[in-house]
Amino acid sequence: MGQASGQRVLLANAEGTLWNGSAVVVLTGGEGSRDAAALPGRLNWRLRPGWQRASPEGALGPAMVIHLEHSCCLRRPLRAVAQREHGGTVLRIDELDWQGPVALLRGWGTPWNTLGFEGGLRLKGRDIQWKPRQPGDVAFVGNIVLDAESVSSRISTVRPLGSYRMVLDSREREGLQLALSTREGAALQLSGQGQIVGGQLRFEGSARAAPERREALGNVLNLIGNRNGPVALRILR
Incomplete structure (x- = not known):
């Protein structure tokens, strides 16, 4: 998991075996970073070989069925299937429903640790797949x-x-599309569009404060804005 995430998601204090085990999930700022945040409790896994269909109309084939449980964050057990297909391994997840505190993002370092966000996160998805596209390249489908709910910052x-x-959102033979939006009535308004094509991220977004909140949110706007590179953020005043 560490290699696949660029050392940003790690499994620590692992116990058990490959087939039945548990570990603590840790978020970090990447290789060399001193920032880290551990999710409460332990992630439990169970692996079992079996036979699955690659598609509803496909033939049965050998597969590895993975069951994950995490009392703190997985609202229901997660089931994933890893199966060889077209010369590579395809990973399928039937349903994902994860929740946790926004404060976990502090483990990823700057600017998250400075902003000190609080609130709740919820991640949901169905029929998710990771497919090999070419050597060293995996496509998300x-x-x-x-959702980030009732977010606040310790500096505001x-x-x-x-x-x-x-x-x-991603479809076959297309890049991953990202869209950021704000719920109505927010003091801090965020929006943006981006995509990942060929493993390269490009995201352009903007942040603005409601007129009556501009002065109070000055510190937050200065920290999250005016960034260049693959993530470009603009402050609108």
């Missing part, structure tokens, strides 16, 4: 919705800042 007296939604 499916739709995932990430405005509470809450608002609630936000990020939608990740």
